Amino acid sequence: MPPASDSPAMTPAEHFSPASATIAVVTYNRSGLLTRLLESIARMDPKPGHVVIVDNASTDDTADVVEAHRDLVGTEIVYRRLDTNTGGSGGFSEGTRIAYELGSEWIWLMDDDVEVLPDGLAKMGKWAPRFKSIQGRRYDYDGSEFYWQYRIAEPLGIPIPFAPSGFDASGYKEMNSGCFEGMFIHRDIVQQIGLPDPRFFIYWDDQTYGWLASRLTTSVIVDEFVLRRTREIKQWDMGIRHMNASSDAYRYYIMRNRAYIKHYYRTLGVYNPILFGLGTALTFAKELVRLLFVERKVRGTSNLFRGLRDGGRISRDALWRPMTPLEA
Template sequence: MTHVPTAAPFDPATATIAVVTYNRSGLLTRLLTSIVAMDPKPGHVVVIDNASTDDTADVVESFRDGLGDTELIYRRMETNTGGSGGFSEGMRVAYDLGSQWIWLMDDDVEVLPDGLARMGKWAPRFKSIQGRRYDYDGSEFYWQYRVAEPLAIPIPFAPAAFDESGFKPMNSGCFEGMFIHRDIVRQIGLPDPRFFIYWDDQTYGWLASRKTPSVIVDEFVLRRTREIKQWDMGIRHMNASSNAYRYYIMRNRAHIKQYYRALHVYNPILFGLGTTLTFGKELIRLVFVERTVRGTSNLFRGLRDGRKIAKDASWRPMPPLEAATTQG
């Protein structure tokens, strides 16, 4: 039997939770309250505020004394950089702190008290890990952890059940709970802020899976705290969206295309099929979840602006941090 070497035991103090928030101080309060109750706690909590206009800064400050030995770092962006820009900055701050592990999350989740211990259990074996989440109503939230690489779209019916190993290989990522080691961040660089929203975490997780075995583990570590309108499809749900999401989901296909070209995995026919399927899925979402056909113009506008990105000869992937350090 082949012996698989493992890393040193996980030290919670080497982990940083990086949170991105925007004008949702009520939800942020619930998340920070859950972090206070964690055992163990991380070494740092980084809150990236995407230029909120509510009382977010005051809320963050009110938790500073309650975190014990955990250092709380607050960064307010000058403008709203979207989830992509926020997570890129959160990752940068955490990396610069020397964090060995970076745990990314939105402001609309709570951490379960033993969440970090559960993730840390897998840290000696893997360097790109996704835990499981409970949905708003307490049900098990299903996340599409596999990507059909040639199409660059999630596989909607990848098996949900786990075997005795307790993990499943993944080639995607979700910033609502991504747990990633600094070695992988160093190699693939920071999340790409050019996405603004949508496809950024899938792409980042895909990039990570090209460098290290990436897994989703059978550990419930987060609970979603925001109710989202859904269409119940039986074994799966389809969430409501917004005009902004409709625009970026189509526009950002061009950024994925550029990454595929740079990494020599781009097949124009299959990638185009993936874009067509994405467009069709968004039409279905409009009709069956939101009960309207208004909003289709945002899909076409996203495709139009994406063509400009796809033709940009100066486009480059996010640089590895090791290269940036060498150049600096």
């Protein structure tokens, strides 16, 4: 466990400068949601040094929305429109790269369907002197506390769905995962593990990135509400957590991208074929449950099988290499 501070007399304010942080947002054809996010950033106190917006080749008025908010946000906006839709994975990879090249000490990653609470950065900065990979808490669309699966069963490569939700007096819990809906990560960790892997396109990318970070530093989720989700998603209420509705594209990538996790596991020497295969089978079963109980349909299973098929080809690629560290 890293020490709480270098000296008992030091305070968080002496260690963390809000201007050293960059919010990196990925958006795609959701200018209305992006507007809400930018308006929430305008209300922040303190504000980050930069806001990076990566536009995944939107065809709506996203560019106009960004321009309309340049003078309203109160901090510098860096807008990057990609030529093609690279998915969330590609967008966060590009957003992290831009933030890193801006010299940002801290990079706060988020989707366009959240808004930042006014004191969100102050709350995250409070923990910055102690940790280098931090996840804050979120309110759901309806104002309830959103439960995020912060622990993964490493041999299986899947989240633990009912990891304890409560916090003790320390105000944090160690995690070995990550979520790009609010990941707050230090440039030192980004430098060592490289950029988020754009090959995932969507799904498992943030879990894998957070897992890689946790192998280098003590990663934590802190008992601080810093974001609020602004998009309502059809859900199945399971008590401590919810199961969201999905899509055919998600079903495909959920299964295909198991192959990328397998490659990372092999590279880092933690791959157990039996246990990882069990994790894949459990993932497949969970997606069947999602179809039946959340979306209430049976069509869509073909996308799971296609993902497994294409994942098999990826896992046999002898030329595959992980993302490389960045130059300091």
